[in-house]
Amino acid sequence: MSPSGNRRTRWAAGSAVALALLFAGAATVASARGDAEAPAPRTPSARSADAGFARDMAVHHQQAVEMSFIVRDGTEDEDVRRLAYDIANTQANQRGMLLGWLDLWELPKTAPDGQGPMAWMPGGGHSGHDMAGTEGMDHDGALMPGMATRTELDRLRAARGEQAEILFLQLMTDHHKGGVAMARGCAEQCTVSVEKRLAQGMVEAQRSELDLMADMLTARGSAPRT
Template sequence: MTVSRWIRAAAFAALAFALLVIGAALRPLVLPEDHTATPVLNAIEIGFAQDMTAHHQQALIMVQRLDRDVAPTVLRLAQQLSDAQRIEIGTMLGWLRLADAPPLSPHPMAWMHADAAASHHHSTAVAVQSTGNTMPGMASTAELDALATARGHDAEILFLQLMFRHHQGGLAMARAADQALTSGPVKEAARSMFQSQSQEAGVMGVLLSQLGGQPLQ
């Protein structure tokens, strides 16, 4: 190859390289690159954390409204429930802050009807669907007011009845989240909640029976 041909070839290669560099530089302007980061939590994880936070908060209200003069066994159980659920609320609120999500959902229980949960675990989604947008196991305002005025044995029975039903609802939510999610800390937390609340519900069932009460229908 003569010198002139080599120069022309080198010039052509340099021009091609320059065009390549310019094209790469202009690419984000013509075709903006997608810099969207992977979400910290998906929709099901956010919805579960929001709704379970609200669910736990009502449990704390029940503990607050329980008569302090009830039997030590019931009072001790109430305090243990309060301590455990406060920790879990703190964890879930931390996740929601990281995900830049509000602490409470404007559409409670919407995550239960997400396509992922419905397609892979249709029976679980339908099982809770009958409750609409109401979280399962939640006490009414009238029931909470009744608990606030109940005393002694009546307070023990009503507290255990309301908290037992409350835990049954929490178990349904935790089971649904565990089954809908494939991995991650939210799935692990949901599974842990299911295990701990199953044990707590068992204790409450025994205490309720010993006190002559029956679970609410």
């Protein structure tokens, strides 16, 4: 089997596991609700770390998917396109799980009044990341740690060839670093066990991709921005 075939097989297996976890969680909630003798299941509140992580990481993942599709059109390099394909598929699947949990918990997909992005993390999750400006000011679209700004996304759309590859790898490196910090925060603070396991899996997978992207940047005579 070719390397790309192996990669697609691993992604398909991972997706099956992720969906199984989601369906298992749904079945557990449905069973608890339907059993009059069982105590009512504990569901997270709208201001909990569980809900905050699900909302914020869904937004964070959406941008990673967007950047992956952008670079697909900006380069013919198979290694970069394959990485972008893996990121887009994995994070789109995880995003569906996160939004599905919010539906199961009957919680809104937007933050409660007075609670902005990252409020569920100590310090708002800003430590170690440049979030230009202060709360209430324009961050040029970068709402959370590691997110690219609108200006950076416009640069990526305009780039071609190796320039697009390098910029994508640098932006996605920043994005993964922010994502790892967020996922680690959930692994430490979230109370729903299946969500904690997903978060820990994100930490491990994105750390591995960070190593891969560093090697890909080195091969192109470049390096991560930070």
